[in-house]
Amino acid sequence: MLLAFFLLFLLQFTTAEVQSFAVSGSVLTFSPGWQSTSSEAAGPFSFTNTLGLALTINLPLSTTSISYVGLKTTGGSIYGVCLDCTTSTFNLQEFSGRDATLLSNSDAVPTTIFSLDVNPDEEHVLQISNIADGAESELTFVSLILEKGGSSTTVGDPLVTAISSTSITSSSSTSTVASSTTSTSTTVSSTTSSITATSSSIPSASATAAPASASSNTSAKSSLIAIITILTLIAVLSPLVGLFFYLRNRPRNPASFEDLTTIQDTSTMKQAALGELSTPTSAGPLATAGRKKPPTRLLDPTPYPPFVVPRDAPILPVRRLESG
Structure with a gap:
C-alpha cells in the first residue's frame, strides 16, 4: 500500500514538473493529455486521446534520420x-497507427x-x-531513435523511463507499528538521465x-x-404549556349552587303586591264618618284602545263615581 502510494506521488510529481526531456541536444x-501505462x-509506454498538437521534437545538428517507435492499435x-x-510552409505527412490484424x-x-x-x-x-480517424484517434509513444553519423541514440519518454527503471529502498522502524512517517530514499536512473528523490516523508495510513x-x-x-438537550427541553416545557x-x-x-339566589314565581310577587295595595295602613275619613271605603281598584294602564293612544300620552286613572 505504501509503495503504491509513493509511486502515485512520484508519477504526479514528474507529470507536473517534467515537461521536456533533453538528451544530447534534443x-x-x-x-497536456499524455498518460503513462504498461x-x-x-512494457511501459505513453498514450494520448487528445486531438491536436501532441509532441514537439527539437532535433540537434548532425541528426541524419529519426525513427518513431510506438504501438499499433485496433482503433x-x-x-x-x-x-x-x-x-508559410506546411508539409504535413500522415501515418496510420491502426493494425487490422x-x-x-x-x-x-x-x-x-x-x-x-x-x-x-x-x-x-x-x-x-493527433488527427481524428473517424470518431477518435489514439497516439502511443515508446521511444525515438536518432541517427547521428553512423551511431544511434534512443530517446524515451522521461516519465515512462523513470517508472520502468525505478529502484525503491524503503526503511521503516520495526519497534513502532503505527509510525507517523516513513523515510524513503528513491533513485531513478537510466542511460541518459537520472531523477532523484531522497528522504521523502510520507504520512502513514x-x-x-x-x-x-x-x-x-x-x-x-x-x-x-444536541438530541439529549432537545428531549430535555420538550419534557420540561410540555407541562408548563399544558x-x-x-x-x-x-x-x-365559578358560583356554587348554594350561592345562587332563588327567584320567586311571578304570580306570587303579584299577589303580594295586590295585598299591600288592598290592605289599608290607617283609617281614612270615610271610615271615621261611618262609611265603608269602596274596594280599591287597580289603575288601568291602557285606558285607550290599542294603536290610538300616542306613545307620550300619560296614563289617566279611571274613577268610578259612587252614589249615596
Whole structure:
C-alpha cells in the first residue's frame, strides 16, 4: 500500500514538473493529455486521446534520420507529422497507427510507426499531431531513435523511463507499528538521465486515519448532546404549556349552587303586591264618618284602545263615581 502510494506521488510529481526531456541536444516536449501505462507485451509506454498538437521534437545538428517507435492499435490512430512547419510552409505527412490484424491492444508490441531523413547541417523542429480517424484517434509513444553519423541514440519518454527503471529502498522502524512517517530514499536512473528523490516523508495510513476518526467521534458526541438537550427541553416545557392553557380556559370565579339566589314565581310577587295595595295602613275619613271605603281598584294602564293612544300620552286613572 505504501509503495503504491509513493509511486502515485512520484508519477504526479514528474507529470507536473517534467515537461521536456533533453538528451544530447534534443528536447521532447509533450502536450497536456499524455498518460503513462504498461502492458505485458509492450512494457511501459505513453498514450494520448487528445486531438491536436501532441509532441514537439527539437532535433540537434548532425541528426541524419529519426525513427518513431510506438504501438499499433485496433482503433483509429493517425499521426500527423510536420517537419519545420511555419505559417508559410506546411508539409504535413500522415501515418496510420491502426493494425487490422491486431486482436487486442494489449497484444501490441513496440514497432516503428514512421521514419524520416533530415539534413544534418541544420537544426529541425518536428511536430506530431493527433488527427481524428473517424470518431477518435489514439497516439502511443515508446521511444525515438536518432541517427547521428553512423551511431544511434534512443530517446524515451522521461516519465515512462523513470517508472520502468525505478529502484525503491524503503526503511521503516520495526519497534513502532503505527509510525507517523516513513523515510524513503528513491533513485531513478537510466542511460541518459537520472531523477532523484531522497528522504521523502510520507504520512502513514494510521497517522492520517487518526484525525479522521477523532473528527467523526467528536461530531457523533455533538449530535448526541444536541438530541439529549432537545428531549430535555420538550419534557420540561410540555407541562408548563399544558398548565398555561388550562388556567387560561377555566372559569374565573365559578358560583356554587348554594350561592345562587332563588327567584320567586311571578304570580306570587303579584299577589303580594295586590295585598299591600288592598290592605289599608290607617283609617281614612270615610271610615271615621261611618262609611265603608269602596274596594280599591287597580289603575288601568291602557285606558285607550290599542294603536290610538300616542306613545307620550300619560296614563289617566279611571274613577268610578259612587252614589249615596
